[in-house]
Amino acid sequence: MYANYLNPETFKETERILKSDDVSDAMKKISEKVLMGTTLSRGEFVYLLGLKDSPDRKALFRLANAVRHDNVGETVFVKGIIEFSNYCKRDCAYCGIGASCKIKRYRMRPDEIVKVAIDSAKHGIDTIILQSGEDPFYTTDVLIDIIKKIRNHTRRPVSLSIGERTPKELELFKKAGASKYLLKQETVNSRIFKSVHGSDYEVRISLLKALVKLGYIAGGGDIIGLPGQTLGDIADDIIFMRDIGVKMAGIGPFIPTQNTPLENYPSGSADVTLNAYACTRLAIPTIFLPTTTALGTLDPGLQYKGFEAGCNVIMVNFTPDKYRQVYRIYDNKRKVEFYETVQELLKRGKKLSFSVMKSLKEEELV
Numbered sequence: 001m002y003a004n005y006l007n008p009e010t011f012k013e014t015e016r017i018l019k020s021d022d023v024s025d026a027m028k029k030i031s032e033k034v035l036m037g038t039t040l041s042r043g044e045f046v047y048l049l050g051l052k053d054s055p056d057r058k059a060l061f062r063l064a065n066a067v068r069h070d071n072v073g074e075t076v077f078v079k080g081i082i083e084f085s086n087y088c089k090r091d092c093a094y095c096g097i098g099a100s101c102k103i104k105r106y107r108m109r110p111d112e113i114v115k116v117a118i119d120s121a122k123h124g125i126d127t128i129i130l131q132s133g134e135d136p137f138y139t140t141d142v143l144i145d146i147i148k149k150i151r152n153h154t155r156r157p158v159s160l161s162i163g164e165r166t167p168k169e170l171e172l173f174k175k176a177g178a179s180k181y182l183l184k185q186e187t188v189n190s191r192i193f194k195s196v197h198g199s200d201y202e203v204r205i206s207l208l209k210a211l212v213k214l215g216y217i218a219g220g221g222d223i224i225g226l227p228g229q230t231l232g233d234i235a236d237d238i239i240f241m242r243d244i245g246v247k248m249a250g251i252g253p254f255i256p257t258q259n260t261p262l263e264n265y266p267s268g269s270a271d272v273t274l275n276a277y278a279c280t281r282l283a284i285p286t287i288f289l290p291t292t293t294a295l296g297t298l299d300p301g302l303q304y305k306g307f308e309a310g311c312n313v314i315m316v317n318f319t320p321d322k323y324r325q326v327y328r329i330y331d332n333k334r335k336v337e338f339y340e341t342v343q344e345l346l347k348r349g350k351k352l353s354f355s356v357m358k359s360l361k362e363e364e365l366v
């Protein structure tokens with residue numbers, strides 16, 4: 001094998017794996033393929049997704065981190081999320097804010113959203129994420145105005161996570177200054193999608209492809225542990241995201257929520273979620289990959305473990321307290337606070353982006 005100067009960490013890690021006596025031949029072959037830039041097969045992803053604590057799993061995580069290092073460096077990106085409305089016209093079986101859920105509803109006023117966005121930008125966050133249920137109350141014009149004002153005041157990238165909108169609207173939001181859009185496919189198994197999600201599978205997939213075509217930093221993603229889902233389905237999700245060209249992926253475990261059709265269904269596996277992070281990093285080396293709040297909801301320590309499996313993004317919540325308790329996509333949703341998060345990251349020796357570091361005052365770091 002020859003030294004690969006463009007991917008020095010991946011090269012070193014692969015060498016280590018190849019020399020290791022306790023790593024399997026399958027894992028050795030996979031690491032060689034990753035180093036050579038050869039795409040992994042569905043069967044190889046299934047193998048990796050199913051790994052339990054073992055030398056192969058440790059090798060997978062180290063390899064994913066080496067690929068992250070060589071392609072996007074060591075910086076952890078801290079993004080700020082504003083959940084501005086918990087109204088939703090859909091009724092997904094796993095979601096605590098679906099239309100039929102009996103919960104207290106709120107909508108933030110447009111000027112309130114802009115004010116919170118300006119405040120969150122002062123913390124130096126790398127992107128402002130505007131998230132809501134699918135809420136037609138916010139018309140195209142209202143959203144365009146919000147995006148423009150946030151861009152004018154903060155110059156921060158604006159990311160939308162507001163569900164399905166028409167291709168024309170997606171284009172107009174892009175022109176207004178939104179540069180990122182998260183529309184998780186949830187699962188590419190259309191049978192499972194149809195049984196748990198409140199929208200049309202083909203429309204959703206076509207919108208995700210439209211986002212890529214419009215030049216957004218488009219985000220896909222899936223839920224780990226949906227009823228009937230197999231490791232093969234999760235492998236298909238990863239291959240789908242790779243093949244259509246998404247640049248972000250939100251992947252989190254299923255978490256049961258009271259008073260929803262899936263309230264008694266067990267949580268998704270944290271191990272498979274972490275394996276899915278590592279596999280996604282191998283499949284799409286430059287991807288923005290958050291270690292998700294859903295994983296942290298299973299156990300706060302697990303969210304930071306995501307950084308050992310190839311993740312490079314974390315989201316902190318800037319939704320005003322009075323709204324936050326009722327933005328309940330799933331139960332016991334973890335509050336990810338800005339200072340708590342950055343202090344934990346710094347304690348763990350993580351490198352944060354310059355703008356975040358600049359916003360921190362000495363006393364806030366002790």
Ligand code: SF4
Binds near residue numbers: 133134
């Ligand atoms: S998952 Fe999204 S689209 Fe489905 S009900 Fe919840 S907020 Fe609405």
